[in-house]
Amino acid sequence: MTDTIAPLDVRAAAPAHVPVPGPDLGLAWRPATVQDAARITALRVRSQEADGLPYRASEAETTQELTGEWRDLRLDTLLGFDADGTARAWAHADTSPGDERVVRAFVEGTVDPAWRGRGVGTALVAWSQARARQLLAGSGKELPARIATYCDDATPEVARVYEAAGFRPIRYYTEMRRALGLALPDVPQVDGARVVPWAPELDDAVRRAHNDVFADHWGSEPRTPEQWRQGRAMFAPTWSFVALDDADRVAGYAVSGRYEHDWAAAGFSSGYTELLGVRREWRGRRLAVALLATVMRAYADDGIEYAELDVDTENPSGAHGLYAALGYEVAHSSTMLTIEL
Structure with a gap:
């Protein structure tokens, strides 16, 4: 017998209208616009500073979040202002157009440190969950569904706050880093493959390879060309590399970001390996080592102190062990919390 699930609009239980938090919280509410990027970034930074987090938001990243072609800022964002016009609360809900196995809606919110403990965070989570349910119901995709958020541990x-609203921990992630002042691993030679610098003409082939490589990874979904291009605010092309086979097909890739605005908070400079992947037929041949060793050298050549990356602790490829063997150590962690529909 084939398992069946209820229609997504039934499972999502989306409200007809998403209620905006009331004036009793002391804030005036409206949707965000791209012109609010600096205000939202300043709010995020105040929150990150108060929490002692080793990273900071940047205006470029916030602007990127506000300009996705598939987003409707009038419906998907919420900003709360105090009587002086300072942004004190922010939330948004977002979808991923390329989802094919699980249709997802991601939610996020930030409350100014001076406004915590007043119920603002609870109101933001209620608003964002309601909007996420609308997005899922309107997706037109009859698939398992998920509302998700990431919380720094x-x-x-x-x-x-999220757990009180029905979210539950489902996946755990660790950020790892490696000091580049230590001896770097050799770049192994892999028969039939060569590592070359990233180039614009390779970019879409890397996207398609990434979709293939991560097809068997929990929580990963294909990225459309629009999604791929939209996530590039901190992209570092000179720190990114592609492994090509003898027929010039993509066998693996390492895509890096340069987050200079994090360095003061972290206390060191770093290069961040955002994406690392090797096609199935090339696994077990040290191609991932060749890519990472090449990336480390590129960072070190530019005077960078640490190489960083993050990993799903249950990654099926054994990536955590590979990184540890190359000298990466756990430095930070986060948790994905979800409502599964």
């Missing part, structure tokens, strides 16, 4: 009080 250094701020457990944030996770508690």
Whole structure:
């Protein structure tokens, strides 16, 4: 017998209208616009500073979040302002157009440190969950569905607000880093493959390879060309590399970001390997080592102190062990909390 699930609009239980938090919280509410990027970034930075987090938001990243072609800022964002016109609360809900196995809606919110403990965070989570349910119901995709958020493990009080609204921990991630002042691993030669610098003409082939490589990874979904291009605010092309086979097909890739605005908070400079992947037929041949060793050298050649990356602790490829063997150590962690529909 084939298992069946209820229609998504039934499972999502989307409200007809998403209620905006009331004036009793002391804030005036409206949707965000791209012109609000600096205000939202300043709010995020105040929150990150208060929580002692080792990273900071940037205006470029916030602008990127506000300009996705598939987003409707009038419906998907919410900003709360105090009587002086300062942004004190922010939330948004987002979807991923390329989803084919699980249709997802991601939610996020930030409350100014001076406005915590007043119920604002609870109101933001209620608003964002309601909007996420609308997005899922309107997706037209009859698939398993998920509302998800990421919580830094250094701020457990944030996770508690989401858990009170029905979210549950489902996946755990670690950020790892490696000091580049230590001896770097050799770049192994892999028969039939060569590592070359990233180039614009290779970009879409890398996207398609990434979709293939991560097809068997939990929570990964295909990225459309629009999604792929939209996530590039901190892209570092000179720190990114592609492994090509003898027929010039993509066998693997390492895509890096340069987050200079994080360095002061972290206390060191770093290069961030955002994406690392090797096609199935090339696994077990040290191609991932060749890519990472090449990336480390590119960072070190530019005077960078650490190489960083993050990994799903249950990654099926054994990536955590590979990184540890290359000298990466766990430095930070986060948790994905979800409502499964």
